[in-house]
Amino acid sequence: MRIIREFTKGFTTELTPFRLVLGLCPTLAVTTQADNGLGMGLATTFVLVCSNVLVSLLRHIIPQKVRIACFIVMIATFVVAVELLMQAFFYPLYQRLGIFVPLIVVNCIILGRAEAFASKNPVMYSAVDGLGIGLGFTLSLTVLGGIRELLGTGALFGHPLLGASFEPFGFMIKAPGAFVTLGILLFLMNLLTSLGRKRAH
Amino acid sequence: MEYLVLVISAVLVQNILLAQYLGNCPFLGVSKQMETALGMSGAVIFVITLASVITWMIYWWVLIPLHLEYLQTIAFILVIASLVQFIEIFMKKTMEPLYRALGIFLPLITTNCAVLGVALLCIKNDYSFGEMLVFSISSSVGYALALILFAGLRERFAISRIPEPLQGTAIGLVTAGLMSLAFLGFTGMT
Numbered sequence: 001m002r003i004i005r006e007f008t009k010g011f012t013t014e015l016t017p018f019r020l021v022l023g024l025c026p027t028l029a030v031t032t033q034a035d036n037g038l039g040m041g042l043a044t045t046f047v048l049v050c051s052n053v054l055v056s057l058l059r060h061i062i063p064q065k066v067r068i069a070c071f072i073v074m075i076a077t078f079v080v081a082v083e084l085l086m087q088a089f090f091y092p093l094y095q096r097l098g099i100f101v102p103l104i105v106v107n108c109i110i111l112g113r114a115e116a117f118a119s120k121n122p123v124m125y126s127a128v129d130g131l132g133i134g135l136g137f138t139l140s141l142t143v144l145g146g147i148r149e150l151l152g153t154g155a156l157f158g159h160p161l162l163g164a165s166f167e168p169f170g171f172m173i174k175a176p177g178a179f180v181t182l183g184i185l186l187f188l189m190n191l192l193t194s195l196g197r198k199r200a201h
Numbered sequence: 202m203e204y205l206v207l208v209i210s211a212v213l214v215q216n217i218l219l220a221q222y223l224g225n226c227p228f229l230g231v232s233k234q235m236e237t238a239l240g241m242s243g244a245v246i247f248v249i250t251l252a253s254v255i256t257w258m259i260y261w262w263v264l265i266p267l268h269l270e271y272l273q274t275i276a277f278i279l280v281i282a283s284l285v286q287f288i289e290i291f292m293k294k295t296m297e298p299l300y301r302a303l304g305i306f307l308p309l310i311t312t313n314c315a316v317l318g319v320a321l322l323c324i325k326n327d328y329s330f331g332e333m334l335v336f337s338i339s340s341s342v343g344y345a346l347a348l349i350l351f352a353g354l355r356e357r358f359a360i361s362r363i364p365e366p367l368q369g370t371a372i373g374l375v376t377a378g379l380m381s382l383a384f385l386g387f388t389g390m391t
Contacts (some may be wrong), residue, residue, distance in 0.1 A: 014324060020372050021226075021229065022226065023226075024222075024225040024226055025222050025223055025224065025225045025226070025231065025314050025318075026363055027222070028222040028225060029222035030221075069282060072278055072279075072282055072311075073275070073279065075274040076274055076278050076279070077275065078270065079274055079275075080274050080275055083271070083274065084271060098325075099318060099322060102273070102274040102277075102317070102321055103223075103314050103318060103321070104313050105278050105315060106278070106311075106313070106314040106317050107314075108226055108312055111312060113204065130341065149291060151291045171382075173217060175220050175221075175222065175381045175384075175385065176378040176379070176382040176385060177378070178222065178378070178382040179374050179375065179377045179378030179381055180374070180375055180378035180379075182374050183370075183371050183372065183373070183374030183375035183377075183378060184371075184375070186370055186371040186374065187366050187367050187371040187375075188366075190365075190366035190371060191366040192365070194365065194366060
């Protein structure tokens with residue numbers, strides 16, 4: 001039972017980057033297209049699951065005082081692995097994501113999960129926690145990328161959807177569009193939550 | 202002239218915060234008050250410049266001769282983390298007032314992706330030592346500029362009536378978007 005809860009919280013109460021405002025830089029930067037968001041999300045999920053498992057396995061061995069440095073080294077190792085894997089198998093995606101692939105190291109979600117969850121919980125739960133949070137992050141990025149791609153270019157995952165008469169809204173795929181879209185999505189989520197709470201009363 | 206173009210481009214046109222989306226977590230986190238924004242800006246300028254110089258030297262003088270370029274991510278983050286720690290200890294011993302002003306912001310900087318981001322951009326763009334120095338200083342000045350302007354705007358939020366669901370980060374992001382739109386107006390200047 002608890003396993004299921006640890007998994008689903010990544011989509012509900014701890015949905016990054018909406019519920020916990022963490023990991024904003026990749027969220028804003030790579031979501032010009034839905035498939036960039038998907039790729040970035042999956043790369044982050046891979047690093048998150050691996051680092052959660054390793055941190056959890058070593059949680060009794062790592063001395064308390066140097067734990068943050070140890071976490072960063074472990075995360076960086078997995079990020080290098082992802083970088084090399086992406087260069088080998090997904091080179092076009094790797095080029096589009098640019099410096100944001102190495103920057104997964106400093107994504108606060110990963111260090112945050114290592115510190116707040118994996119260093120205190122058994123391996124199984126930590127793996128599931130990483131998977132849930134990571135897939136929630138992937139979903140958010142894909143949705144954000146989808147909205148921006150659809151309005152900015154009239155296509156979704158590279159397939160034209162809105163027809164030739166649609167005038168692309170160039171603002172959406174530029175930097176300001178990223179901030180405004182995320183802000184509006186956050187607003188809508190807050191609004192839905194408060195409406196839901198009112199109904200419950 | 203070449204350096205002047207680089208400065209204008211890094212500060213205004215390609216502002217690391219508003220055009221390249223680096224360092225957004227502290228941008229939204231510490232910009233609620235002008236005082237903390239000023240402290241963070243000082244710390245960021247200092248650390249980005251120093252970190253870029255050191256990582257540039259490590260890349261060209263250590264990693265390239267040893268053919269270990271693929272280790273740059275791990276090497277850079279270790280350098281930045283230990284550099285931040287070192288600066289903290291050094292400042293505590295020698296520059297007490299500066300330490301008290303910047304102290305609490307220093308540990309936060311390790312996970313500020315602008316530091317690692319600028320270091321990686323210097324390598325990616327194949328900058329020479331001089332270009333790297335100019336680029337890292339002006340990028341961090343651009344960061345400070347955006348952060349201080351944004352803190353000024355955000356202080357006003359306290360006295361304006363914002364609909365409840367928009368409060369906090371949501372309105373912050375929309376405001377950042379409008380600021381980013383203003384900075385987009387500099388495109389084409391270089």
